[in-house]
Amino acid sequence: MGKVNLIIDGKEIQAEQGDTILQAARRHNHYIPILCDHPALPPEGACRICLVEIEGQRALHPSCTYPVTEGMVVETNTERVRAARKFNLELLISDHPLDCMTCEATGNCLLQDLAYEYEVKEDVFHGTRHHFSVNDPNPFIQVDRNKCILCRRCVRACREINGVEAISVFYRGFNAYIGFGADSSMDNSPCEFCGSCVEVCPTGALWPKLSLGQGRSWEVEKVQTTCPYCGVGCQLVLEVKDNKIIKVDSAWEGPSNHGWTCVKGRFGYDFIQHADRLDKPRVRKYLLDGKQKPAASKRDHEKEGNPWQWVEVDWEVALGITAEKMNQTRDTYGADSMGFLTSAKCLNEENYLMNKLTRQVIGTNSIDHCARL
Amino acid sequence: MPVLKNINELEAVREKARAHKKDRENNKLSIILGMGTCGIAAGANEVAAAVREELDKFDLEAEIIHVGCIGMCHNEPLLDIQQPGGARITYTKVTPALVGKIFEKHLIKGEYSKRWIFGQIPGANGEIVEGLPTYDELPFYGKQVRIALRNCGLIDPENIEDYLASGGYGGLAKALFKMSPDDVIEEVKDSGLRGRGGAGFLTGLKWEFCRKAKGYPKYVICNADEGDPGAFMDRSVLEGDPHALLEGMIIAAYAIGAPEGYIYCRAEYPLAIERLKIAIRQAYEMGLMGKNILGSDFSFDLKIKEGAGAFVCGEETALIASIEGKRGEPRPRPPYPAVAGLWGKPTNVNNVKSYAITSQILTKGADWFSEIGTDKSPGTAVFALTGKIKNTGLIEVPMGISLREIIYDIGGGIPDKKEFKAVQTGGPLGGCLPVEALDTPVDFDSLTAAGATMGSGGMIVVDQETCMVEFARYFLTFASAESCGKCVPCRLGGQRLLEVLTRITSGDGTLEDLDEIERISKYMREGSLCALGQLTPGPVMASLRFFRAEYEAHVTEKFCEAGVCAGMFTYEIDADRCTGCGLCMKACPTKAIIGEKKVVHVIDQSQCIQCGACYDVCNLGAVLVKRKHELPVIEAAQGEGVI
C-alpha cells in the first residue's frame, strides 16, 4: 500500500492509500468527533458529526467516508464545522429524552459527551418528539427507541459482525426507527442475541436487561477475562461492582473474537452469583455413612436423616467417594462399562488430564467432549 | 424482423420502413390517437373504441396509429386525421360522441370545423389545408425546439419501424462503425450536453470518468425514477419514444465499455414499462441489442428494474442501492458511481432525456447541438408546465428562452384574468421566482443565480391566490416526508423546518421564526448527505427571499393576503363592486351573507367560516381578502334579508 501525505489542522501526516480522513487522523491520535462511525464497522456517513473542511471543496464533508488524497489540506475544528456539528447535536437532542440522570448509559454515552463538548444544554426547537414504548419482550436486550439516534451502528454490527441482519431501519424521514425482523420484536426476528448491537450502540438505546439498575458506569471495575463457555476463548470485559458482575462487554482486542461474542458469553453470566449454584461438593448421606443404596424413595430427601439427603462435604471426602465408586464399577463390570464426557468449560490441561484418566487409569477409550455435539 | 448483421442491412430496413410510411401517408387514411398516460386518463381508450365503431359505420378503411404524448395534455384526448397525401389535422378534447361528427364533417363532407381543430402538421410533401394554422404558427409549438421529444406524439412507440424511419439507430450505427469509444466521448463532450436529471453535470465528462475507471464489468443505468410531483417529462419519452432512450444507452455503453445496463423506472409508470419491454424485445430481435450488435464486436444487455416510487430513489446512489436490493438510501460521495457504483463497479447514471438527446447528438453532430441554446447550457430544456396557466403540458424549448416567453407565449398566460405571482422551477427541491425575474433566461446557471434551479423540468405557475408561505410549506411537506432518514440534518432538520412553517401558516409564528428558517436552512444545506437534504430548504429560502413581506404579514399582522391560511384573513364585500346579484349568498354554506337583491351584500363575520365559496363564485371580484379586524356584528333577524 502506498503512502499519502496530507495536512490535518496544520500538521503534516502520512496516511495509507485508501484511508478515509478519519482513519488517517486516528493513526495519529488526532481527535475528530464521531457518532455513527465505529472502527470495527464500515463507515455510514449518517450522523454528520465528523464533518470537516477540505481545501478546495465548497461543501463540508464527513471525514469518516472521505478518502485521503495526496496533498489534501483538512481542517477539523473551524468555526464553520463546529457550528454545523452543534446544529446536528441540537437536532438530535430535540428528539431525545433528556433523562440522563437516570439513563443507564450516563457517563458512557457518546451523545452525552458531545453535548457536553458542544454545550448543547437543552432542546432549542420545541418540536414534536417521539414517544416509543419500551417493551420489547425478548429476555436479554432492552430496546429504548426514544434514545436511539439512528446511527445504525447496530444495523451494521448485526450485518457485518454477526452476519444475521436482524436489525434494519423502518419507514423514512422523521418516522424512521430501528426495528427487528419484519418490524417485529427481537425474539420474533432472526436475532441470536449475540449482543453485538448492544456493544456498539453509542447511547442507552440498547441495553442488557440483566444490567438495568445495577450501577453507574463509573462505579464499576473492569476485569478482562476469557469466556468460560467454549473453546473459542472470547476475551470478555467484566464490569464488576461490589464484587458482583453487573455487565459483560466483549473485548475488541480479543485475538479470537475481535469484539464479537455469543449470547452465552455476553448474557449467560447470572449463574455465577445465582442462589442455586453449588459452590461446595455434596454427597448423599448413605454414601457418607458407607451404606448401600437404600430401597426407600428419594421423595423425602430433604428431610433431616433421610439416607438420600445431600450433605455438604469437603473435596477430599467427595473425591474419595467418587474414586472408590469408579474403582468398584470398573472391577465389577469392566472398564468398557464406563464412559467419560468432558466439557468445553474446562481448560485444555483439564481435558488432557481427563483423557489420561480415562485411557490409562480406567482403561477405556470411551471419552468424548461436549463440543462434538 | 431479421437480425441485422451490419450497417447496410440496417439502412435497408430503414429504407423499407420509410417506403412503408410514405405509402401509408400517400395512399391511406390514418387516424392517429394520443395514447400516452395523459391521453388515456382523459378518455383516449373510449375515443379509440368510438373510432373503430364509426369507421365501420362510415364503411371507411383506415390505419389506426397509437402515438405518445405530443405535449398538449390540457387538450387531450387528441385525434388526428391524415388523409392520403394530406396534412395531419389535430382535433382536441375529443369525446366518443364527437368522433362520428368529426368523421362526417372531415371525411365525408370535407369540411374542417375550426371549433374542434387545433392545428395541422404539414403532410409528407408539405401539403397543408388553407386556413388552418400549422403547429409552427401556433404559439404553443412555434417557440419549441424538440430534440428529446422529437418523436413524441409523432411516431408509434410500439413500432420500431416508425423509429427507424425517423432516422433511429443511425447514431448508434455511426458510433459503432465510424467512431472509437473515445471519439464518441469527445463528440458528447464537444456538444456541451449537461445532464438533464437536475444537477447539470457534463455528460461527456461523466462518461469519460467511467471509461477511465478501473473495474469490470461496468454498468450504464438510466434514471427513470421521475419522482417530482407533477413531473412527467421522462414518462413522456418512455411512453412516446422508448427507442430514443435505448439508442442513447447503447451508445453510452459502447463509449464506456459497459456490457450491461439497467433502466430504473418507477412501478407507477406501468405503460412506460410496458412500452420499454416491447422496445427492448424489438431491439433484441433485430440485433440492435444483445450479442454483437449490428454484427460488431460490441455486446450489450439491458434490464428494467422497477422502483417502488420513493423520491429519494432518484438520487443516483440511492437508486444504485435500490437496484442492489437494499434500502433505497444515498451514500456519501466520493467515491462517485463512475468509480464505484452498482455492485461497487464503475457505473454511469444518466437521466432519460440525457440519453434520448445523446442519440440525436451522435446522429446530427456536436456542432448542431451546441448551436442550440446558450454557451454554457447548450440544447433544449423540457418542462412540464402546470399550475395556473392556460396551456398546461409538456414543452421543449431552447435554453436561454425567458421565463416570460414560456409562461405567456407558450403557456398562454394566467387564466381567469388573474395575475401572475410566481413560478416554481426545479420541483420540490427548486425555488420560486417572482414577477421581477420573468426575464431570466432559462438555463442551468441563470436559474440558479436567480434563486431557483433548473431541476429536471417541473415548472409550476401560481397566481395571486397562492400563499407563498403555504406554497413553500407544501413542497417542504413533500421533501421532508421523502427524506430517507439516514442523515441527521435532513431527517430532523426537515421536520423542524416544517414545524416552523406550520407555526407561521397557522398564525403562531414570530419574527424570530424567520431567522430560525434561515438558520435551519443554512445548516441543512451545509450538512446533509445528499442533494435531497441539501436542497429541501430551497423552496422556503426562495419564497422567503422574494416574498418576505408576505411572511412578515403572517407573523406580525397574522394576515394571509392570498386568503389561504385559515383564520388569517376575512372576506369582505367591496361595496363599489357588488351589484347585489346574490350569487355569493346562495353559495355560502353558513348563510353568513346578508343583503337584498340589487343591494350591496355584507358578510356576517361571526358566521363566516372562510370557506371561500363567495370568493370563488363572485364574477365581479367584489369579494375581497382583508386583514382581520373587529367588525360590527350585523344584526339581522332570522329570515330577513334572505331572498
Ligand SMILES: Cc1cc2nc3c(=O)[nH]c(=O)nc-3n(C[C@H](O)[C@H](O)[C@H](O)COP(=O)(O)O)c2cc1C
Ligand atoms: C432527491 C433526488 C431525486 C432525484 N431524482 C431524479 C430523477 O427522478 N431522475 C433523474 O434523472 N435524476 C434524479 N436525480 C439526480 C440524480 O442523482 C443524478 O444526478 C442524475 O440521474 C444524473 O443524470 P444526468 O447527468 O443525466 O442528469 C435526483 C437527485 C436527488 C437528490
Ligand code: SF4
Ligand atoms: S443481538 Fe446479535 S443477532 Fe441479535 S440483533 Fe443484536 S447483533 Fe443482531
Ligand code: SF4
Ligand atoms: S439502537 Fe443504538 S446503535 Fe442502533 S441506531 Fe440506535 S443509537 Fe445507533
Ligand code: SF4
Ligand atoms: S439528505 Fe435526507 S435523503 Fe439524503 S441521505 Fe440524508 S436523510 Fe437521506
Ligand code: FES
Ligand atoms: S461519524 Fe462520520 S458521519 Fe457519523
